[in-house]
Amino acid sequence: MTYKVIDGLRYTKKHEWVRQEGGVAVVGLCDYAQDKLGEIVFVELPAVGAAVEAGKSVAVVESVKAVADLYSPLSGTVTEINEVLFDQPEIINRDPYGEGWVYKVGIADEAELDHLMDKAAYEEFIIKEEEE
């Protein structure tokens, strides 16, 4: 596998990851997505307190190549955003699963997490996507 996938996270088909921390979920962009986008130059983040809906666009990530929407994997209310990204969006490229996290959302419905892929399923998913 050329792309990094981490155990213990949940993944979406749009290449977002989710890490559950109690009642809050941390959301970010997968290694695969940051690699495809190339060097990221700008992010637009939701407001803290904003209500987000699973599957709906919640943030915008702009690279030299393209502008992409980040779709919220879960419904809930935004509790925190990674403000460091405003000045250093490139940390998403450098550390997508760590310092490059994008926002945190209060989990409204834990069952939504079950719809997301685990490491094995996501790895299989990106291998398929690469073959296409």
Add this chain to the structure above:
Amino acid sequence: MRKPKALIFEISRPGRQGYSLPDCDVPEKPLDQLLPEPLRRSAAPELPELSETEVTRHFTELSTRNYGVDTGFYPLGSCTMKYNPKVNEETAALPGFACLHPCQPEETVQGALELLYNLEQGLKALTGMERFTLQPAAGAHGELTGLMIIQAYHRHRDDHKRNKVLIPLSAHGTNPATVSMAGYEVVQVPCDERGLVDLDALKTVADDTIAALMLTNPSTLGLFEEEIVEMAEAVHEAGGLLYYDGANMNAIMGYTRPGDMGFDVVHLNIHKTFSTPHGGGGPGSGPVGVTGRLVPYLPVPLVDRQGDKYYFNYDSSRSIGKVHAFYGNFGVVVKAYTYLRMLGGDGLKQASEDAVLNANYLMNRLKKTYHLPYDRTCKHEFVLSARPEKKKGAGAGDIAKALLDRGFHPPTVYFPLIIEEALMVEPTETESKETLDAFVWAMEEIARDIDEDAEKVARGPYHTVVGRLDEVRAARSPVLSWQNKPAKK
């Protein structure tokens, strides 16, 4: 290689002058008697000081570095960079057009009104629409105007639940932005394995919350949406309207019309299809045409005729209002009318035919070397994928730079998003076989270079005025003033 030139501010020397003005024959008044203090500058502006010779040389030198369709092949996909006939400039510069004032009384500008009227007749015939506004200043402006008309139509019918607009994955890039600007929500429609809109998927999302479907036909993949009539039926049955993005009109003139496909609103890009200058050489023009039921919502005024007199008709209670000062970019419209009349109906049809022929010739030659994801007869453009090259170490962006080294403007890269490492090629009808062949050779040579030494290609270009620019730094911390002051956050 020529080195980057100094900025005009850097060659400035204090006190040097390029002009001498005669004494003013009107009594002068001190500035403080003319302008109140808050409106006056406290210091003189920092303007460069040079002689006329220096200014002339500076700008003449810069002009030799320009690259346009007058200097070479410009296959920028989706932009239709066709040749701009010089006769267009001559007619637009005629004093009877160029020296008009927009506030002149109607009876003194009958010729100009007649031209607006006649151009509208031509656009109607080409598209199958009932009426056109010539006001919008470009394609995206036309899109917004079109969606505002659609919005006004639904509101007038007290149909307030429609808050979504359907956009296929292969849509033109400005469409989603227009939808957001108009206050609608974007609903994406996927494409099938042929690269065409997935009709079944469209039917599942077309419900009574849909205001419209925005579509480019042919799509940004250069493919004609063969099921357009069924798509139109599905959207109309759900009570929605069809918006035609005219970005790719150059592929179909005289062969088919948006009106016949079932579209309700159409915008045309005069600066693409009708041979007027593009980009920095514009301005653009994006007339919007509509079918009968939408005519009352068009911006005012429209130009109408009574007997042999032309006049501005403001009589419309449901109009969305004005979308541009006066009557749009009139000079551009004069050029478009010139083009229309120089070519005539048969000529426009021939232009589309040749644009499609050129694209298919290039596609069939290039697909021997590059990957063509959707291998079917294209219209005016086609999209290659440099994914195999990217794996070797040089992708679409690097191929673009290598083309600069060979004297060509590159195709559009990384768009449409539906194709990874996209190279979107649109040759237009005004290129000869020799030019197309030269482009093929250049592309073949680049493919060989990538096989031999991809890293070297990825470091190019080598023969341009400046080498590889730091695009990331330019986007992250742009320097927008000549003093090299970084932009304020």
